[in-house]
Amino acid sequence: MTGWRQKRSVMQRYNLTSHMYEERYREEQEAKYAAALDGLNLTPGSKVLDVGCGTGLFLSHITSCVDTAVGVDVSKQLLLIAKKCTKNLGNVLLVLADADHLPFKEAVFGFVFTFTVLQNMPKPEVTLKQIRKVAAMDACFVVTGLKATVSLEAFGELLDASGLLPTSLKNGDALRCHVVQCIQRQ
Numbered sequence: 001m002t003g004w005r006q007k008r009s010v011m012q013r014y015n016l017t018s019h020m021y022e023e024r025y026r027e028e029q030e031a032k033y034a035a036a037l038d039g040l041n042l043t044p045g046s047k048v049l050d051v052g053c054g055t056g057l058f059l060s061h062i063t064s065c066v067d068t069a070v071g072v073d074v075s076k077q078l079l080l081i082a083k084k085c086t087k088n089l090g091n092v093l094l095v096l097a098d099a100d101h102l103p104f105k106e107a108v109f110g111f112v113f114t115f116t117v118l119q120n121m122p123k124p125e126v127t128l129k130q131i132r133k134v135a136a137m138d139a140c141f142v143v144t145g146l147k148a149t150v151s152l153e154a155f156g157e158l159l160d161a162s163g164l165l166p167t168s169l170k171n172g173d174a175l176r177c178h179v180v181q182c183i184q185r186q
């Protein structure tokens, strides 16, 4: 498995700090969700994937306006919190898996989000290519890059190398990530 040692250490870190995740990061992440959803047309038929969903904060935001919302994460402890928070929502599915090995059929999802995850991945380009596989050809993607770890230029190069074409960028001072809406390059 690609970079498994790094992934295991990331997983252990998130497992150990799971109890304080939302207290620390909720506000920061919610600003990213607002930027991500601006201008996106989620509909009652949408099938949505959130890669690295953590405690399910984003899933809780969108579940009422989509058909199915699937969250994948490598941290069991974060997923247990997500499970608790989404237990009354009938259309949320949570899956314990590595973002580089997504256990879904190809071309299933119409919207794919990944918030503040790529800085954890040994080869973000590999991750984005995996994500593209499970997305429909005309899917919309929102991918974020943590400003502290990647410049806008380098992030643009990563998206380009991964076959993603940016259609909108939000990265004002209030955001700690570059938040980029993309489509697949045909």
Ligand SMILES: C[S@@+](CC[C@H](N)C(=O)[O-])C[C@H]1O[C@@H](n2cnc3c(N)ncnc32)[C@H](O)[C@@H]1O
Binding pocket: 007, 010, 011, 014, 025, 029, 051, 052, 053, 054, 055, 057, 058, 072, 073, 074, 075, 078, 097, 098, 099, 100, 114, 115, 116, 117, 120, 121
């Ligand atoms: C900064 S948190 C962001 C969580 C969530 N996206 C949010 O908006 O709150 C990074 C997330 O990536 C997950 N993650 C890290 N490495 C992963 C991997 N290899 N596969 C799947 N998820 C991973 C972590 O467990 C954690 O939930």
